[in-house]
Amino acid sequence: xxxxxxxxxxxxxxxxxxxxxxxxxxxxxxxxxxxxxxxxxxxxxxxxxxxxxxxxxxxxxxxxxxxxxxxxxxxxxxxxxxxxxxxxxxxxxxxxxxxxxxxxxxxxxxxxxxxxxxxxxxxxxxxxxxxxxxxxxxxxxxxxxxxxxxxxxxxxxxxxxxxxxxxxxxxxxxxxxxxxxxxxxxxxxxxxxxxxxxxxxxxxxxxxxxxxxxxxxxxxxxxxx
Numbered sequence: 001x002x003x004x005x006x007x008x009x010x011x012x013x014x015x016x017x018x019x020x021x022x023x024x025x026x027x028x029x030x031x032x033x034x035x036x037x038x039x040x041x042x043x044x045x046x047x048x049x050x051x052x053x054x055x056x057x058x059x060x061x062x063x064x065x066x067x068x069x070x071x072x073x074x075x076x077x078x079x080x081x082x083x084x085x086x087x088x089x090x091x092x093x094x095x096x097x098x099x100x101x102x103x104x105x106x107x108x109x110x111x112x113x114x115x116x117x118x119x120x121x122x123x124x125x126x127x128x129x130x131x132x133x134x135x136x137x138x139x140x141x142x143x144x145x146x147x148x149x150x151x152x153x154x155x156x157x158x159x160x161x162x163x164x165x166x167x168x169x170x171x172x173x174x175x176x177x178x179x180x181x182x183x184x185x186x187x188x189x190x191x192x193x194x195x196x197x198x199x200x201x202x203x204x205x206x207x208x209x210x211x212x213x214x215x216x217x218x219x220x221x222x223x224x225x
Contacts, residue, residue, distance in 0.1 A: 007034035008125055011054035013045035013071070014038075014087070015063050019110075023058065023087075023117075030118070042066025049075045049082055056124060061088045061095055069095065072102045085124050087113060096135050106130045163201060170197040 010033055012023050020038045027033040037052045039045035042063045049057055057075065061068035072084055085106035086099050096107055106120040109132045120130035163171070173183045180198070184191045 007032055008056065008121075009034050009036045009052070009054045010121070011036055011045075011049060011052060011057045011082075012038045013040075013042070013048075013057060013059035013063065013068070015040055015060065019060075026117070033121075040064075042068065042071035045071045046074050046078070050078050053079050054082060056083045056085060056121065058085045058087050058121075061086060061099070062090065069098050069102065072099065072104065076102055083124050083127075085120060085130075087117065091132070091134050093135070107135050108132050109134065163204060167197055167201050167204075170194060171201055174198065 010027060012020050012035060014020050014023075017040070020040075024035045024038070027035055036054050037048045039048050039059075040063075043065050045057070045059060045063070046066075059068045059071065063071070068086065068088075075082055075084075084099070084102070084104040085108065086096075086104050087108050087110060089110045091109060099107060105124040105127070106129065108116050108120050108130070112132050116130070116132060123130040169187070170183060173186060174180075178186070180191050180194045184194045187194070
């Protein structure tokens, strides 16, 4: 008889055996999780992800023979249902942006893992993003800078201006849980205007879902959690 309970299957890809053992030990004592396989390199991660099709791949960006970005790109094509959570020693904003563009829902520094990793995995399990605090701050500072004032203006191709004061107001209220209708009433505008602001915010900041944008707003203190 097959049990209705299905564990959340996690794969670990990290060059260091001690890291893999530590992560396995962490999840072995957590209910509802199963470490289905481990990889020590990018090429091995691709092979095993295709074979085991985990729910989540926790991977480092610095691995032998192929970095985590390249591995993620290949796995995204071959096993599109696998979710990614980056666990790395390094906070390089451009690499982080590449990982997020490919589809990583989580980005945690190894130095923050004891505090953040389980929370990050739970968030990703619910299809919600989780970014290590320093990355959230770096991205927030980038988006807050005017063009030509030191930010790379990433957003969507670097052509967009930063969020306007009005857009930040909309973002704050929506992130606090207010509906489009409630925001419209508070700002004395139409619901359609609020929807337009919301879509423009997402376009400027290059987020694929509003839940990701809300999580981002909370993490860089545009709103209180």
